[in-house]
Amino acid sequence: VEAAPTAESCVNLGLEFFSKGRVRDALEQFDNALELNPNPTEAQAAFYNKACCHAYREESKKAAECLRIALRDYNLKFGTVLNDPDMAPFRASPEFKELQEEALRGGEDIGSGFRRDLKLISEVQAPFRGVRRFFYVAFIAAAGISTFFTIPRLIFALQGGDGAPDFLETAGNAAINIGGIVVLVALFFWENKKEEEQITNISRNETLSRLPVRLSTNRITELVQLRDISRPVSIILLASFILATFLLNFH
Template sequence: MAVAALVSQQPLCFSNSIATGRTRHKPWLPTKTIILNPQKKAHLCSISCSSSSSTSQSPETNAETAESCVNLGLSLFSKGRVKDALVQFDTALSLDPNPVEAQAALYNKACCHAYCGEGKKAADCLRTALRDYNLKFGTILNDPDLASFRALPEFKELQEEARLGGEDIGYSFRRDLKLIGEVQAPFRGVRRFFSVALSAAAGISLFFTVPRLLRAIEGGDDAPDLIETAENLAINIGGIIVFITLFLWDNKKEEEQLAQISRDETLSRLPLRLSTNRIVELVQLRDTVRPVILAGRKETVSLAIQKAERFRTDLLRRGVLLVPVIWGEGRAPQVEKKGFGLAPKAAAGLPSIGEDFEKRAQSITAKSKLKSEIRFKAEVVSPSEWERWIRDQQKSEGVNPGEDVYIILRLDGRVRRSGKGMPDWQQIVQELPPMEALLSKLER
């Protein structure tokens, strides 16, 4: 008996999210990829089956390459067969892969380890890919499949090593803060220009007015009028003071705005553990829930959660997700100060496979699955990071750091409002519109 098998080769790509079941990233290795059309370029091979040939290997096994192993591993990973995918990535690394194939195998192997909660193994794979195969650290920061890994101490160690080794460890967004600030305040640059220009004009006028004032004081036939000259001097000095004050005020407002944008970016990266034990970053919950952060002593937060249970149905209709943060529960991990050093095998001209990454993009399927996992309360991961952000937010609002506070977020992830103590749940029910309401749609 013979069995006809269709042999086709798929392009290598990044790891697929198990939740989505589809490829989120663009394929790579375009020059080495052969995509066969099943209707036109199908290769049929006959595999004889008999009792005497049970130990014979298939042509696919004989033609096994690093590229095909990575493709097969990605397919298995997308189906939830993580252990089988790990075997394929290990096999790819043993088949003398080229630098791009090795980078893909190591990276996707790290995603598998992260999914299994094996932070040390994931860090080792990523460390090798960063050091030897030119993987960009921004790829690690933006991949939802590594959200659970970013909540582990091993990620902090890897981040510090990358920083000491000269890598961009994810703070490059600060270079774009001014651009974001200009979008939010488009006329600030115009105001600054006129403030500087008018201050300069007043200064030049003052430069010529001072000698005239001295001549007016000395008197004489050709001396200018003293009162008029003094008025001009006062106007010039007043103009300089006003325009410089406006310029400094604009600078202060810009610094406050950039600090707020920076806090919003930091907030979006904070990790949560859902009721299904899945770890996600807050940015992945945008447009889905309104997180309410309850920060304070354990007894205070517990009492607030008990009171919220009375309004559970109404709060769920409004997309409220409770995020309790207990003061003192988080301790920052000790990070050993060491860098990557020189990379003898690094391919300097090798492009990173993360350059075409869609930053934290999610499909409709992923969001619908995420909604089914969200319940009434989530658990914070890396409590020290949450505490640090809350204390920074308290300082910006003029609240003493460490006081019991609550912070209500909008559907788009920004802070809606905050207050001291614990919230009045009945007031929140009256304040927040249901998720299906028009106001909620406008808030997204």
């Protein structure tokens, strides 16, 4: 008696079909897996491999839809999308750029896994940023408390009378506290801005590392595969410069 299909068996059969180029049959098996009450791991595999099938068929919108579900509901790592050769056609599409920007921002619609991973990389590259921000917050709180007690004294100094503190001294203390708060808040937001820039750069570098290049042997590979082997150099020439050079040589 043939065993009834399960979500796992459908996923495995779909992978077998996909490896043989039977993409349509593979898609059918992944859809079957999703109808057989899959566990989270099986559902993630089904949605992700559906995306691979759609990427192979250059159906970028459908691939993006499957990936959104896998990222949001089943904790798919965005790094998988960046690294998988089967996703190369999708990574060349506008839908990938849109999906990457969504993942970079994070949120309920796509999850925060990719952004969390990028923040971890950012923290490794700038290990003291968190410490600096902690001290900024602590000093802001201290200056705020000091200002809270200084303002009534400043009002009392303005009113004058017996026992009133010196106005200039009190005003100077208040100005120092307020100025310190302004500077520390500015530094805190500057740190946040630098972190966002760093996260954006990390994400862009990851994307650029997946650009396809054609080698002298006519083999196509991704830039990341050349790491520690070759030093790729990009040469960009403006059309106007090329035309001017041609005209000069012609004359």
